[in-house]
């Protein structure tokens with residue numbers, strides 16, 4: 001095993017988990033998590049942040065009822081109830097960590 005620091009200035013984790021057995025709280029994936037991830041990924045590429053900012057889908061982050069959830073790591077900034085209208089704010093926040 002090799003232990004190292006994250007290679008990214010900011011890692012955007014987008015929950016896309018599906019809670020198929022829970023129709024009342026179906027998870028971030030059922031609430032558009034994958035679409036948010038695709039749009040964030042495209043925006044990161046368009047801004048030339050590739051290699052500095054990484055967008056990844058993740059499994060459940062634990063606050064399912066508040067989803068879709070997006071987490072900026074290692075900054076520890078958490079966005080809940082994210083819609084496409086919020087992506088500019090998320091990108092603006094991530095951009096603060098890109099030098």
Ligand code: FES
Pocket residue numbers: 015016017018019026027028029059060061062063064065067068069
């Ligand atoms: S399903 Fe997204 S936080 Fe649990």
